[in-house]
Amino acid sequence: MASMLTPAPQRSATHDVTNQVPPLLDYDAAADAALLEGLRREGGGWAEAELRRIGRKAGSAEAQQWSEEANRFAPVLRTHDRYGNRIDEVEFHHSYHRLMDTAVADGGAGSVWADDRPGAHVAWAATTHAWSHTEAGHGCPVIMTYAVVPALRNEPALAAIYEPLLTSRIYDPGLRVPTTKRGLLAGMGMTEKQGGSDVRTNTTTATPTGEPGAYCLRGHKWFTSAPMCDVFLVLAQAPGGLSCFLVPRILPDGTRNTFRIQRLKDKLGNRSNASSEPEFDDTVGWLVGPEGRGVxxxxxxxxxxxxxxxxxxxxxxxxxxxxxxxxxxxxxxxxxxxxxxxxxxxxxxxxxxxxxxxxxxxxxxxxxxxxxxxxxxxxxxxxxxxxxxxxxxxxxxxxxxxxxxxxxxxxxxxxxxxxxxxxxxxxxxxxxxxxxxxxxxxxxxxxxxxxxxxxxxxxxxxxxxxxxxxxxxxxxxxxxxxxxxxxxxxxxxxxxxxxxxxxxxxxxxxxxxxxxxxxxxxxxxxxxxxxxxxxxxxxxxxxxxxxxxxxxxxxx
CATH class of the missing domain: 1.20.140.10 (Butyryl-CoA Dehydrogenase, subunit A, domain 3)
Structure with missing residues (x-):
């Protein structure tokens, strides 16, 4: 009886957590000597305070959570609405939209092209570096929007219409007439399944409509990321050779341009970013630069x-x-x-x-x-x-x-x-x-x-x-x-x-x-x-x- 009353020896809990590393949260992603010195040396030192602000935001617990959720909840393709109408839209998790909104508002997209200060593109590179401590997928449409502006300037009339919206710091998602939005995103459609990087083998055709600068495109692209962008630069074979065209998702009259998304790619990584195969069939595009000079x-x-x-x-x-x-x-x-x-x-x-x-x-x-x-x-x-x-x-x-x-x-x-x-x-x-x-x-x-x-x-x-x-x-x-x-x-x-x-x-x-x-x-x-x-x-x-x-x- 006495032995039954003897206290059991003290034992540690089997799931005590020791020697585990605390999460890395609320750090400054711009706290990088090489990055800060490069910013100053290359002429962007005037943006250092802004870089540090973005670096702290990128390392915050909130932004890191957005990054995790944007990749865990992958984009979903909706080819039709409930009534059977073709819509070809991609739905994203709200955390993806938070990342996009922040990146565009902080100048990661096209706004740098409206900044004539020496060092503006250095500041853009440094802030892009710091913000990339979040996740890379949403950076695809942001970077393509940055990159489209100099190409679009080959057609001044189109640039005059779209550049002010491509250089906006407002993220305005959803498919609407581009000129009615407060800000635009741009994508690119170059490669096709038969050629990949060898774009001169592209078979997508572009036929003049008779309207100045307007063509009808017909063909299939193999890798077109961020299909919910508002406009795309697309390569297609015109009568004068491989040419570049501006293709909007929504036409000026409010109708949907033919942009049939056949599927989204099931990729190794870059999960938050939708990469698609669009099909063009009498899809309207406007010529950018001369025919035959698309590359x-x-x-x-x-x-x-x-x-x-x-x-x-x-x-x-x-x-x-x-x-x-x-x-x-x-x-x-x-x-x-x-x-x-x-x-x-x-x-x-x-x-x-x-x-x-x-x-x-x-x-x-x-x-x-x-x-x-x-x-x-x-x-x-x-x-x-x-x-x-x-x-x-x-x-x-x-x-x-x-x-x-x-x-x-x-x-x-x-x-x-x-x-x-x-x-x-x-x-x-x-x-x-x-x-x-x-x-x-x-x-x-x-x-x-x-x-x-x-x-x-x-x-x-x-x-x-x-x-x-x-x-x-x-x-x-x-x-x-x-x-x-x-x-x-x-x-x-x-x-x-x-x-x-x-x-x-x-x-x-x-x-x-x-x-x-x-x-x-x-x-x-x-x-x-x-x-x-x-x-x-x-x-x-x-x-x-x-x-x-x-x-x-x-x-x-």
Missing amino acids: RVIIEMVASTRLAVAVGSAALMRKALVEAAHHVRHRSAFGGLLIDKPLMRNVLSDLALESEAATTLAMRLAGSADRALHGDDGERAFRRIGVAIGKYWVSKRAPGFTAEALECLGGNGYVEDSGMPRLYREAPLNSIWEGSGNVNALDVLRALGREPETAQALLAELALTRGADRHLDAATDRLGRELADTDGIEGRARRLVELMALTLQGSLLVRHSPAAVADAFCATRLGGDWGHAYGTLPAAADTGAILDRALSGLPA
Whole structure:
């Protein structure tokens, strides 16, 4: 009887939560030394307060929740209404609309084209970088709206009608006559199932209606994202060759233009963004630029979207680094915090180098675009080749980078609610969007062949650091030899563009980053003192200085 009265020994609860990392919320996504310094250096320093405001909003618990919900509740296609009428509309979760409303109101779409201040496009790139800490899917229509304006200016009469609405900061969703809305979004319809990037094989036809500038389009597009945009730039075969057309969803008389959405793509990632296959059948479009010059017209849009891809990939890498750093600063293992383990510090420092190089290059490209638009011919030549190089390389680095950052979280990083799987699925997209790696590498060769001033602009940029670092000097010399040897150049185009990107990044870091960052980057990426995985920095690398810089301003 006495034994029955003996108190049971105290035991801990089986589900006590210990040594788990708190959520990363309410941080400043703009607290990034490379981003802030790039903003000031490239002429957008006047926007720093605005950048910090947007950075705090992007890192807020509310915006992070919008991002999660916009991807968890995917868009739904409604081809018909309840009465059987064809409507071809896509429904989005309200969190997607909150993201869109914020992005447009904060100048992420076309409003920058109404701002003549030097550095305006640099400010746009920096704020886009910070806001991209939310999620990438809604950025598709925002970026396309940014990019459509210079292409539309090839047809001044159309630009006069639509540009004031494309540069609005008001998000006005829903299909209505474009000129009755307070703000517009724009998309693009280039590729078809038989050709993909080879748009000259497009079979969509455009037949003149007899009305000045008006055509009827007939055909099928393979990838047209954001089908609820108000207007689209579309490539089609006119009597004079492949041409560009402005296609509205709603015609001026209020009737629906024929835009039959056959299906939405079931994609690896980018889940919040609807990518569709529209069918045109007597669809009305207005010619933008001369017949037969469609590629030349729409390439103005592509140049801007490629810049946005470089910025977006750099932002994705930074977000992955921030998440990894937050985890290892709070998680203990083997007797101490992970951040204090030498090998983990090596991994995180290596990621920090890559992230800073990507962001610094992206901001240099934004500065080049800004100065080119203000009439600088040298920057125009640099932009022509630099954007293709940057788009190729930064988007190629993102998938492996994101995988390594995910691994820093261990098994927790492989679980959906960590947010890392979404970043991992998103990472490969930018290397495909606006031309795959091969397309961009061949575009660099095209620029070298047709516009020799582009190579001169790149080499002039690299000459600014001659003598500053022996690894950089050797790589620049090697690049000169590669450029001079044109035999079999197409087969080694990727090798050439990779060397261009690394020497350019090394040059920028030598000029603008602390010695700890520049020296480690040049020794590893250019000098060969590096393994085949992240976390193989040499012993001489000052990982403490690298991490202090990368993590400054983030929650401890």
